[in-house]
Amino acid sequence: MADVTPMTARRSTPAALLARVRDRSPGLPSALLGGALAAVLGLAVFTALVMLLWISSPYPDSGPGGALHVAAALWLLAHGAELVRTDTLSGVPAPMGVSPLLLLVLPVWLLRRAARDAADGGAGDEAPLVPGRTAWTGVVLGYLAVGAPAALHAAGGGLRPAWVWTGVCVTLVAVAAAGAGVWTAYGRPSGPLERVLGAVLxxxxxxxxxxxxxxxxxxxxxxxxxxxxxxxxxxxxxxxxxxxxxxxxxxxxxxxxxxxxxxxxxxxxxxxxxxxxxxxxxxxxxxxxxxxxxxxxxxxxxxxxxxxxxxxxxxxxxxxxxxxxxxxxxxxxxxxxxxxxxxxxxxxxxxxxxxAPAARTDGRAPAARTDGRAPAGARPRGRTSAEVxxxxxxxxxxxxxxxxxxxxxxxxxxxxxxxxxxxxxxxxxxxxxxxxxxxxxxxxxxxxxxxxxxxxxxxxAPADPPAERLPGPRAPRDRPLARRSRALVPGPHRWFPRSRQPGGDGRKTPDGLPRDLPPDPGPTAAALRPEEAPSGDSGG
Structure with missing residues (x-):
């Protein structure tokens, strides 16, 4: 009995009930407010435009009330809703279903922004995101809570909404734009899209x-x-x-x-x-x-x-x-x-x-990347593009x-x-x-x-270029390079008698090269790998 009384007291307290609702749906009040504010801002833009044209018109057909009715009707028309014109010459109501596509940009942008802000929570980057369903539901309900009175107000003017089209079109725009905003706030994940496409494809x-x-x-x-x-x-x-x-x-x-x-x-x-x-x-x-x-x-x-x-x-x-x-x-x-x-x-x-990337000519392995991706020459996992x-x-x-x-x-x-x-x-x-x-x-x-x-x-497939061997003592590319290459190799040479070699007087540098031989920065040393290049000074 001692434990039942506090539990009953907690259940009967309205403040406790509200706190439990807030804990279960964090961010719902702000999402509702954001959706309502998006609808109010859209209505305000159309109202300001219509009132400006009405004030500047030399022959206004109606008073401020009629201008407000037209503004609400245009706001519904921007969502793709069909309107019915009652003041026709024949007296028969005429539908008006051509919706300017450019007007659709404003409600979609406002809804997307409201849903994105509602999902972010507005508490900085360190705060956790509001659950997507909560933010999406709150924005849609808040938007429709303002849209319903606006449609009722437009029904009293010369352009009246067709109720079936109005309910369908305004709801679809709110649902799609709010969903895009929540998806953007979560970093545009591919999981929801894959689930939707997986059901049909x-x-x-x-x-x-x-x-x-x-x-x-x-x-x-x-x-x-x-x-x-x-x-x-x-x-x-x-x-x-x-x-x-x-x-x-x-x-x-x-x-x-x-x-x-x-x-x-x-x-x-x-x-x-x-x-x-x-x-x-x-x-x-x-x-x-x-x-x-x-x-x-x-x-x-x-x-x-x-x-x-x-x-x-x-x-x-x-x-x-x-x-x-x-x-x-x-x-x-x-x-x-x-x-x-x-x-x-x-x-x-x-x-x-x-x-496939081009193969390296120096025989080295592809360098590892520092951004976590696979190396440039690594084989991709799974099937290659040629197989797919x-x-x-x-x-x-x-x-x-x-x-x-x-x-x-x-x-x-x-x-x-x-x-x-x-x-x-x-x-x-x-x-x-x-x-x-x-x-x-x-x-x-x-x-x-x-x-x-x-x-x-x-x-x-591109034509294979002719194989090019690395220049060296045993594979001379031309006569002058062959002479220099063989001059770098110690020992007697069949092509050059000792008396005709540069520095034939026998004087050599500490590295064993003729004293009069100029330094050779040619392709023979540059083509070698760093670990194979000569370490000493090649000049005299």
Whole structure:
């Protein structure tokens, strides 16, 4: 009975319960606060921008409350959520699902930083890290705790959130960005990624995506390079088209609004939509193109008439209506270049890693390294690169890189497009599965052929140089060196009578060399190893 009373007292004390919760979940309150602060900062940035444009507008349509509703709606749109516009001319609510990709950078950066700081604990390098699950859970819950009231507030404005898309998109962004922050705080370990990939990929394929050392594998690096080429090529096509339609672009910019505040708002909107337009241009280059309505596809083979659209500057870059010409077909150089780049990266990876170092000519063993790594001439453990990177494995890595690059471009196409209304405008932008299939058709054969060619070129055996013997008394390289070499060797020489040798008067140095013989710093002594070089003074 003496032990039961204190235990009951401890269980009934609220302070003791709170202390036990803190002990079991260290860092949870700070993680919750960090997630909430990330959401508040993101909302503050959008609110300040919208309020600035509202104050400077000569014809504001609503009061400060309406501007706050728009700011909350834009914050949700930055996460990829779909909005519903209620104030339409027909009275039918119209969805708005085109999310500016550039706006996604702000919430992702804030969430990643908040999760990284929550995992670090903020107590210096010597303090232990907060458990990853605790930091990740706290940041996500804190972020969603602020995001839910913001979505409820946006529901009272003209742009209302679609609840299903809002719940899914905001949660996915919070989960992914917070997980990346915790992973960064722990030094980017490869264990979690290996467990995730191990559930869907076999071991041999998994190492092509994630290398044994935790770095991206050959296929992943090649896929990233191909995606950069595709999006960069799309940006180049967009710039060329805007330059070719410069007059229409300026006219649309001036007709859309009046006053510097309106021009600034349109300019900011165009800047945030530039990544979307670059993805659209990349989709156009690979073949399927994009849609400006359900019955208005735009492809290199031809462009159908589009429904009536507002005079937006970026839409002025759309190719003219009609059949495609050689200028339009030249856009195919972008995916062709991407396939060549993917194949080059895969082919280079098959011959760069694990190549045997050149053998030493002095017969010495490789010098030991001081950084804990294997010596330069040591044989790597396990199978060598020649055993692993066969022709079949090289071709498979190139095919896998093409699949990864196609999946990445399909994801970008899904994020860059969406509906802008009902009926004819229900399809606006590229279709993700068409873009992915066309990208794979371009990159697959090109990357496989290029990777095999690069592998054969870089892996070819170099011609063996002629064997060069060490110069010495018994292997003279030329007549003058032979004379000097034999002069260094004591004893009579058949080539040189004693009367014709330098110093023939018989006077010699203490080392036994002729007094008149000059010192010889030539290749005979330099080619010898240190332990075989003469120790005394070779001069007179």
């Amino acid at each position: 076999p071991r041999g394929v998994r190492h092509l995506v994630l290398g044994p050392d935790g770095r991206p594998g050959a296929a992943a690096r090649a896929a990233a390079a191909g995606a950069v080429v595709l999006t960069g090529g799309g940006t180049l096509l967009l710039a060329v088209s805007l330059g070719g339609h410069g007059g229409e672009t300026r006219g649309a910019f001036l007709r859309l609004t009046e006053g510097w505040s309106g021009w600034l708002a349109v300019l900011l909107l165009c800047v945030t939509l530039v990544p979307n337009a670059a993805v659209w241009a990349a989709a156009y280059a690979v073949g399927p193109g994009f849609f400006l309505g359900t019955d208005a596809p735009v492809t290199p083979l031809g462009s159908a008439p589009a429904p009536p659209l507002p005079p937006f500057p970026l839409l002025a870059a759309v190719p003219d209506t009609g059949a495609g010409t050689a200028v339009n077909w030249a856009a195919g150089a972008v995916p062709l270049t991407a396939g060549l780049v993917v194949g080059y990266f895969v082919g280079r990876g098959t011959t760069t890693h694990g190549r 990177w066969t022709r079949g494995r090289t071709a498979g890595a190139a095919a896998l890189a093409g699949v990864l690059c196609a999946a990445l471009l399909a994801l970008l196409a899904a994020l860059a497009g969406g509906p802008l209304g009902v009926a004819a405008l229900s399809r606006f932008g590229p279709v993700w599965w068409q873009v992915g299939a066309a990208t794979l058709a371009w990159l697959g054969p090109t990357a496989i052929a290029t990777s095999l060619a690069v592998r054969a070129w870089r892996g070819r």
